[in-house]
Amino acid sequence: MRPVEHPTKIRTLIVDDEPLARSNLSVLLRHDPEIEIVSECSSGAEALTIIRSAKPDLVFLDVQMPECDGFDVLELLGKDLPPAVVFVTAYDQYALHAFDAGALDYVLKPFDNGRFDRALGRAKQRITSGKDLPRKLERLAIKSVGQVSFVKVSEIDWIEAADYYACLHVGPRTHMMRRSMSELEHELDPIMFPRIHRSTIVNLDRVRSLKLGEDGEYDVLLENGARLRLSQGYRKQLQSRLGVRDSKCS
Numbered sequence: 600m601r602p603v604e605h606p607t608k609i610r611t612l613i614v615d616d617e618p619l620a621r622s623n624l625s626v627l628l629r630h631d632p633e634i635e636i637v638s639e640c641s642s643g644a645e646a647l648t649i650i651r652s653a654k655p656d657l658v659f660l661d662v663q664m665p666e667c668d669g670f671d672v673l674e675l676l677g678k679d680l681p682p683a684v685v686f687v688t689a690y691d692q693y694a695l696h697a698f699d700a701g702a703l704d705y706v707l708k709p710f711d712n713g714r715f716d717r718a719l720g721r722a723k724q725r726i727t728s729g730k731d732l733p734r735k736l737e738r739l740a741i742k743s744v745g746q747v748s749f750v751k752v753s754e755i756d757w758i759e760a761a762d763y764y765a766c767l768h769v770g771p772r773t774h775m776m777r778r779s780m781s782e783l784e785h786e787l788d789p790i791m792f793p794r795i796h797r798s799t800i801v802n803l804d805r806v807r808s809l810k811l812g813e814d815g816e817y818d819v820l821l822e823n824g825a826r827l828r829l830s831q832g833y834r835k836q837l838q839s840r841l842g843v844r845d846s847k848c849s
Contacts, residue, residue, distance in 0.1 A: 608635035609726055612653065614646040614672070615639075615661040615687060620708060624659055624687070627715055633723065643667030651679050656726045659706075662688040674742040674777065678786040683722040736786050739767070741774045750774060752792075756805045756823055758783060760798035768825070795819055795837055796830040803840060 611634050615621045621639050628634045637653050640646050644667045650658065658681050662669040669686060686705035703725055704718040738749040756768045760780045767774040776783075784794055794800050805821045809829065812818055817829040819837070829837060 609633055609657050609723065610635050610637045610653070610655045611657045611659070612637055612646070612649060612655040612681075613639040613659050614641075614643070614664075614669070615659070616641045616664045617661070620661065620687065623710055627710065627712070628659075628719075631719065634719075643669065643672045646672050647675055650676060650681060654679075655681055657681060657683045657685070657722050659685050659687050662686055662690070670742045670747045673740045673747050677739070677778065677782065678736045680740070683725045685718050685722055736788075739776065741767070741776060752787065753802075753804075755792075755802050756821060757802060757825065757827060758792075758800040770823070790840065793833070793837055793840055795833050796828055799827055801827060806841065809838070809841075809843070 611628060613621050613624045613628070613636065615624065618641075621641070625636060625639065628636055634657075637655050638649050640649055641664075643664050646658070646660070647667070649655075650672075660669045660672060667675075669688075673680065673684065683703050685703055687708065688705060689708040704721050706715050706718050736752060738751050739755075740747050740749055750767060750769055754769050756770070758768070758780070759766045761775065763777065763779075765776045765778045765780055765783055767776060780794075780798065780800065784792075784800060787800070791803050792800050793803065801819060801821070805823070806819055807822050808820045810818045810820050810826070816831065817834060819827045819829050821827070
């Protein structure tokens with residue numbers, strides 16, 4: 600006789616600074632036998648820690664929280680972003696921004712049971728369809744005033760360090776992220792996004808040529824005309840990935 604296989608439950612985190620809102624979400628979720636609430640927390644900072652350690656499948660995330668709000672959480676998570684995030688908000692304008700940001704869904708406070716069930720259903724579908732797929736960083740969250748937008752990794756031309764921020768160059772636009780270069784280097788595909796300088800990461804698909812300067816150092820020329828300094832310590836690695844065998848490039 601074969602043992603009965605129990606379906607894997609959807610591990611869920613509730614993040615809201617209002618105790619009543621957390622309680623209401625908990626009651627609604629506990630009605631669903633497919634849901635397992637792994638934790639509840641009252642701040643964005645606490646949510647970051649729990650998401651990175653517990654790795655939940657689904658997060659119900661409040662937008663407005665002191666110090667570190669829901670948009671901050673999305674921006675700072677990077678590759679640790681859960682498969683499904685549902686925004687929780689009392690304000691319509693944030694609900695609209697949720698879709699602009701590429702979030703899966705949102706629910707408004709006070710919670711409507713029908714609307715909540717639809718959001719939960721979408722989350723289940725997203726999680727189930729992506730369960731067996733390898734996690735790959737395809738976009739980065741960029742926070743601006745009142746919203747988070749997403750930049751496709753494939754559209755980034757190059758990245759440069761800017762004090763405690765990283766500056767993403769995407770076509771004619773520039774986006775600032777509160778992320779370190781070492782974090783981004785670790786999260787991006789190292790084959791397509793190698794470091795060419797301690798303060799520069801480049802998209803290999805955008806590289807047009809290497810140019811030897813008058814000072815004997817090489818520059819990396821991009822398709823958009825940008826000229827980036829190639830550090831000697833990263834030169835051999837870059838040439839190898841570009842298929843350049845001779846060190847004399849022009």
